Amino acid sequence: MIDKVAWIELSDGRVLSTRSKGKDTYYLPGGKREPGESDVDTLVREISEELSVQIDPKTAAHLGTFEAQAHGQPPGVLIRMTCYTAQYSGTLTPANEIAELIWLSAADTTQIAPVDHLVFAHLHAAGLLHP
Template sequence: MSMIDKVAWILLVDGAVLSTRSRGRDVWYLPGGKREPGESDGETLVREVREELTVDIVPDTARHLGTFTAPAHGQPPGTMVRMACYTADHRGQPAPDNEIEEIGWLTLADRDRVSAVDQLVFAHLRDAGLLR
């Protein structure tokens, strides 16, 4: 079994979570991405969010929300993704950049539009009373 190691940013506003859709994809993902060799969770979070959404994460505000593991979307069978999720303050207004075609605010009603690991995060946010 292979494991994809990812870090994601959880930005909640009025009971909805910021999500991204990459060019040519029909599934939405929480903003973030794969760790590069030697990077910490915080370094990955800052780099990936800046690349995808043109905003700056305030590193000392990052708080671990949870780590979730599920089958990786669009990968060979047996490939899993482990995603460490963080809330954090930011500077700037999120806007799609690089491979991101669209951003949106998703709720529980959108759960079937996201990857399997994101569905676990949505359930966690629902159980915590944070996602409508």
């Protein structure tokens, strides 16, 4: 099981996604926790490293936890993605392994990882993500 924490940032009915250098699939921003980190600690660190902005930990709110086959992994390797919304300060800028930032709608599911499909469906059903 791959354990990941992800940030859900919505704007105008679209969700922020990222593409790593050398990849052709978009992923919700975030990453794996380091030993001893809480979900929010992981969120703050990963988003700062990947997107050059600062998450306000006091505003972090659990959106949901989703499990699916891990993209690019052998069958049976699952990912558990714990998703949070949170306010941020700074200017969204790709950093480190991130090559691109993009705002995606529910119609863009051909470009995302399997676990992200579940998150997109959840956001769409809640009326937060445009078709």
